[in-house]
Amino acid sequence: MIGRQVALRLLLAFPTLFGVALIVFILLRVVPGDPIAMMAGVTATPEEIERLRGLYGLDRPLLEQFWAYLGQLVQGDFGVSITRRLPVTELIFERLPATIELSLFAMALAVGLGIALAVAATYWRGRAAERMTDGFSAFGLAVPDFLWGLIFILILGVLIPVLPISGRVDPSLSFSSATGLYLIESFFRGQFDVFVSTLSRIVLPALSLALPLAAIIARVLKSSLAEVMQQDYILLARVKGFGRFRIVMRDALRNALVPTVALTAVQFTFLVGGTVLVERIFSFPGLGNMAIEAVVNRDLPLIQGVVITFALIFIALNMLIDLTYGLLNPRLRHG
Amino acid sequence: MNDMLAIEALRITIAGRNVLRDVSLAVPQGHVHGLVGESGAGKTMVARAVLGILPAAARVISGHIAFDGAEITHMSERERRALLGRGIALIPQDPMTALNPAFRIEHQIVDVLRHHFGLGRTAARAQALELMHQVHIRAPERVLRQFPHELSGGMRQRVLIAIAFACRPKLIIADEPSTALDVTVQRQVLRLIKHLQARENTAVLFVTHNLGVVAKICDTMTVLHAGRVVEEGSVEACFERPAHAYTRALMAATPRYDQPAAALAPVPEALSRDLADEATAWDARHGAA
Numbered sequence: 001m002i003g004r005q006v007a008l009r010l011l012l013a014f015p016t017l018f019g020v021a022l023i024v025f026i027l028l029r030v031v032p033g034d035p036i037a038m039m040a041g042v043t044a045t046p047e048e049i050e051r052l053r054g055l056y057g058l059d060r061p062l063l064e065q066f067w068a069y070l071g072q073l074v075q076g077d078f079g080v081s082i083t084r085r086l087p088v089t090e091l092i093f094e095r096l097p098a099t100i101e102l103s104l105f106a107m108a109l110a111v112g113l114g115i116a117l118a119v120a121a122t123y124w125r126g127r128a129a130e131r132m133t134d135g136f137s138a139f140g141l142a143v144p145d146f147l148w149g150l151i152f153i154l155i156l157g158v159l160i161p162v163l164p165i166s167g168r169v170d171p172s173l174s175f176s177s178a179t180g181l182y183l184i185e186s187f188f189r190g191q192f193d194v195f196v197s198t199l200s201r202i203v204l205p206a207l208s209l210a211l212p213l214a215a216i217i218a219r220v221l222k223s224s225l226a227e228v229m230q231q232d233y234i235l236l237a238r239v240k241g242f243g244r245f246r247i248v249m250r251d252a253l254r255n256a257l258v259p260t261v262a263l264t265a266v267q268f269t270f271l272v273g274g275t276v277l278v279e280r281i282f283s284f285p286g287l288g289n290m291a292i293e294a295v296v297n298r299d300l301p302l303i304q305g306v307v308i309t310f311a312l313i314f315i316a317l318n319m320l321i322d323l324t325y326g327l328l329n330p331r332l333r334h335g
Numbered sequence: 336m337n338d339m340l341a342i343e344a345l346r347i348t349i350a351g352r353n354v355l356r357d358v359s360l361a362v363p364q365g366h367v368h369g370l371v372g373e374s375g376a377g378k379t380m381v382a383r384a385v386l387g388i389l390p391a392a393a394r395v396i397s398g399h400i401a402f403d404g405a406e407i408t409h410m411s412e413r414e415r416r417a418l419l420g421r422g423i424a425l426i427p428q429d430p431m432t433a434l435n436p437a438f439r440i441e442h443q444i445v446d447v448l449r450h451h452f453g454l455g456r457t458a459a460r461a462q463a464l465e466l467m468h469q470v471h472i473r474a475p476e477r478v479l480r481q482f483p484h485e486l487s488g489g490m491r492q493r494v495l496i497a498i499a500f501a502c503r504p505k506l507i508i509a510d511e512p513s514t515a516l517d518v519t520v521q522r523q524v525l526r527l528i529k530h531l532q533a534r535e536n537t538a539v540l541f542v543t544h545n546l547g548v549v550a551k552i553c554d555t556m557t558v559l560h561a562g563r564v565v566e567e568g569s570v571e572a573c574f575e576r577p578a579h580a581y582t583r584a585l586m587a588a589t590p591r592y593d594q595p596a597a598a599l600a601p602v603p604e605a606l607s608r609d610l611a612d613e614a615t616a617w618d619a620r621h622g623a624a
């Protein structure tokens with residue numbers, strides 16, 4: 001059954017990708033701004049500009065451009081970046097690991113924080129701790145990720161400068177990474193100076209991305225836990241002589257997590273989308289940061305490539321969500 | 336006489352309303368005591384008071400609960416945790432909702448054994464297997480690996496009985512442990528409880544709507560109405576010479592043991608008016624808290 005679900009998803013991915021490609025293509029040619037003129041600079045002659053235009057195929061009719069572009073896409077070729085003069089695929093693969101690492105780290109923080117808050121609120125129901133977590137949830141939800149980023153930069157980067165606020169790793173450290181996943185790789189290769197440097201730079205952008213999601217998780221999990229705590233099997237756990245903390249953590253949490261997982265997974269796609277602005281704010285060299293540079297420079301092939309990559313990530317994530325949900329719920333697994 | 340459970344003049348209110356009006360009862364060691372009454376009489380409240388799991392709004396105004404000679408009415412949370420599951424256990428009413436849907440059966444039997452006896456994984460597992468045999472579950476290895484939703488209601492109730500007897504408690508509270516099941520399974524479950532109780536010499540407080548069930552498995556009984564004890568004594572005495580008109584009415588209307596135990600049949604209107612008046616008079620004498 002799960003196999004058929006995956007196949008259907010994969011099939012649906014093609015029209016989705018085609019739609020994304022089409023929209024991006026049209027949008028980029030509708031908005032004002034001439035990329036070639038920007039690339040050539042103010043001193044360029046009209047002839048030089050025409051020559052460059054021909055080089056990038058931008059002088060041909062739109063439909064022809066689109067077909068050429070689609071043909072390249074199917075072969076996994078996103079063309080050559082206008083500003084960087086390197087294959088777009090290469091540029092994307094250079095930046096992708098940074099964004100993946102940031103997103104996963106943020107996700108882990110959000111899940112950990114969200115669960116801790118919901119458990120604390122449930123354990124201390126009716127006391128000050130519960131009201132504090134409610135307040136935090138409301139606040140965490142009201143402040144968007146990029147604003148958290150600015151707040152952290154102001155407080156921890158400028159007022160009390162305890163953490164570096166830009167880049168991925170201290171530039172004076174030399175680290176040639178095979179995977180691009182600095183945090184994990186430096187840890188397993190035992191280069192702890194690199195690990196600490198990477199960690200200290202990823203914490204704030206990750207926390208900015210994580211806080212709104214943590215607030216959502218805390219809120220949904222808390223209400224889900226409240227419902228579970230009313231169940232007969234929780235009463236039986238009390239009658240078995242188990243303490244309240246154990247009951248919340250062991251007997252209640254797993255049941256309460258099922259509805260939370262689906263929601264968290266959907267929210268994770270928003271978190272990935274949030275990396276674009278947050279990476280920019282922290283000069284974090286990921287995909288999102290590069291997307292903004294590409295937009296500023298009107299680097300059409302690069303923009304197209306990054307957008308398609310994000311679309312691919314979202315499609316893959318959604319597929320993963322369906323699979324995890326099926327695996328987590330024993331009733332779906334056996335029924 | 337050595338009473339495993341002794342309740343003395345227990346008065347409990349919920350939001351200022353009397354729900355138990357000076358209830359007294361005793362369960363001697365190794366005996367099965369029936370607690371009978373119609374819906375809302377306060378049977379579950381008695382059970383929850385003994386277990387110390389009253390609803391948050393409930394208040395114990397006066398009275399005492401003693402377990403094995405020791406006062407447990409206002410026990411600390413910590414002391415109670417050591418008692419529950421080990422000294423006193425519960426067979427819950429609804430087997431469909433009393434097992435945790437997220438864990439395998441094995442986990443749910445083993446956890447109480449490990450918690451109270453600090454057993455290792457292997458020892459606890461062997462013990463769980465032995466318990467499964469004792470509650471007559473066929474293919475116990477397979478059942479231990481299953482999740483609750485994979486078992487029938489009767490199987491789940493057997494598992495719950497195994498959990499209740501796991502730590503060999505001195506007192507078991509059974510709150511209508513068979514009403515959610517169909518008649519044949521009900522009978523098997525009652526026989527199983529009686530069998531294990533007799534073998535382990537456990538005291539049982541057996542809560543039920545069904546006087547037929549009381550006649551079958553109880554030694555002594557208490558009839559509760561609107562939170563008041565209206566009849567008590569040995570089962571034979573109560574059945575042969577019921578002291579209260581309410582008990583007589585219940586017996587006249589009692590479904591046979593092998594019939595579905597729905598709510599007790601309605602008692603005559605004049606009688607229930609009298610009983611309601613008595614409860615009001617009691618409240619007037621004692622204050623509505």
Ligand SMILES: Nc1ncnc2c1ncn2[C@@H]1O[C@H](COP(=O)(O)OP(=O)(O)OP(=O)(O)O)[C@@H](O)[C@H]1O
Nearest residue numbers: 349354372373374375376377378379380381390392
């Ligand atoms: N959580 C609660 N909050 C408020 N009132 C309650 C609560 N639980 C029970 N009551 C009230 O306490 C009284 C006794 O209820 P109890 O559940 O003990 O009755 P019972 O004899 O077990 O009935 P049944 O046979 O239906 O289970 C009833 O009047 C009921 O409305």
Ligand SMILES: [Mg+2]
Nearest residue numbers: 378379380510
């Ligand atoms: Mg009840």
